[in-house]
Amino acid sequence: MNDDILYRQKGHVVTLTMNQPEQRNPLTGNRIVEGFLDAIDRIQQDQSVRAVIVTGAGSAFSCGGNIKEMERQASGEIGGMDIRQGYRSGIQRLPLALFTLEVPVIAAINGSAIGAGLDVACMCDIRIASTQAKFAESFVKLGLIPGDGGAWLLPRVVGLSRAAELTFTGRTIDAEQALAWDLVSRVVPADELLTAAHELAAQIAANPPHAVRLAKRLMREALHTRLDTLLEMSAAFQVLAHQAPDHKEAVAAFLEKRAPVFGMAKED
Numbered sequence: 001m002n003d004d005i006l007y008r009q010k011g012h013v014v015t016l017t018m019n020q021p022e023q024r025n026p027l028t029g030n031r032i033v034e035g036f037l038d039a040i041d042r043i044q045q046d047q048s049v050r051a052v053i054v055t056g057a058g059s060a061f062s063c064g065g066n067i068k069e070m071e072r073q074a075s076g077e078i079g080g081m082d083i084r085q086g087y088r089s090g091i092q093r094l095p096l097a098l099f100t101l102e103v104p105v106i107a108a109i110n111g112s113a114i115g116a117g118l119d120v121a122c123m124c125d126i127r128i129a130s131t132q133a134k135f136a137e138s139f140v141k142l143g144l145i146p147g148d149g150g151a152w153l154l155p156r157v158v159g160l161s162r163a164a165e166l167t168f169t170g171r172t173i174d175a176e177q178a179l180a181w182d183l184v185s186r187v188v189p190a191d192e193l194l195t196a197a198h199e200l201a202a203q204i205a206a207n208p209p210h211a212v213r214l215a216k217r218l219m220r221e222a223l224h225t226r227l228d229t230l231l232e233m234s235a236a237f238q239v240l241a242h243q244a245p246d247h248k249e250a251v252a253a254f255l256e257k258r259a260p261v262f263g264m265a266k267e268d
Contacts, residue, residue: 005035008040012050012205013198013221014043014103021058028113029066033094040097048210048263053099054124055108056117061133062186064115080086087147091116095149098123100220102213104204108197109122109184114198115174119150122157125216126200127184128194129175135183136162156223183230187228208246208262248252 006017016039018032020027025223027033043049056062073083077142078123098105098120107113107124112134119137121127137154139146146154146167175187188196204212214237222230241247246262253260 002035002038004030004032004124005039007249009049012048013053013201013238014039014049014051014151015053015095015194015198018054018056021056021060023066023119024060024063024112025056026057026063026066027091027094027120029069035088037097040101041163043101043103044206047209049103050207050209051201052103052105053108053201054105054120054196055194055197056110058111059132060111061107061113061118061130062117062120063112065142066118070144085184091148093120094120095123095153099149099153102216106201107196108193109135109175110190110193113138114138115146116148116150116247119148119153122150123249124152125219127188128188128196128200129178129184130190131175131187133175133178133184133187134172135174135178136170137164137166138171138172140168148268178238201257206249206262207213208244208260209240210244210246214241 004019006015006019008015008017016036020026020030020032025032035260043052046062072078078086105124107121107127109127109129111130111132112132113121114136115138118135121135137146137150139150145151151167154166157163158166162181162206173181173183175184178184179187188194204247218230218234218237222232225233246260249262250260
């Protein structure tokens with residue numbers, strides 16, 4: 001873990017905060033990607049974690065790429081094959097890790113989510129935005145393409161036509177437009193964003209964690225598999241769910257008309 005990503009756990013919920021506010025939380029030219037990867041690995045190994053919130057420190061969620069790093073790449077100072085390998089061993093590891101994280105991830109978008117910053121939001125399962133949030137798939141404005149998986153992620157969130165409009169124009173939309181286009185599921189006042197994110201995370205964390213993890217995996221697999229294949233996987237996952245202790249507890253609590261207790265909360 002490093003200071004570019006802050007890791008805080010309260011109960012069953014981890015909050016990851018991109019922490020370079022003076023630079024608007026860029027995703028290149030620093031160690032934010034490494035911080036994310038370390039945090040994701042830690043979460044995967046910690047069964048007490050049931051939900052994750054991703055947000056940015058300061059006024060921005062993430063401005064995307066570091067412009068100084070782009071200047072070095074454009075100058076020819078860095079060779080083409082080195083740039084390619086830099087993507088593969090750097091930013092491109094993030095969508096693979098964050099998108100496939102078993103625990104549900106909520107993006108709490110506090111400000112501008114630009115370029116790779118928007119794509120990081122799309123790697124999450126749920127997106128909620130502050131009224132101050134702005135969104136742009138702005139690579140084309142700098143003569144670039146989405147190098148971090150945005151061309152795969154964004155169409156699956158907003159549909160092909162709207163993703164094409166955002167990608168080909170590079171224009172910026174506000175939080176209300178993002179809500180109308182289903183890029184985010186809700187918009188809240190800036191001072192209520194983290195409260196809303198934590199309330200949503202708490203609702204997720206209150207459910208049996210094995211069922212939530214398996215349901216997320218099925219939803220992710222459904223994006224690129226056939227229905228008959230998904231049904232077979234669902235049947236296998238349902239066996240695991242039926243035989244999990246939390247299923248027995250959930251059924252008993254329902255019959256006894258009491259609140260269920262799933263596992264133990266981790267202290268601050």
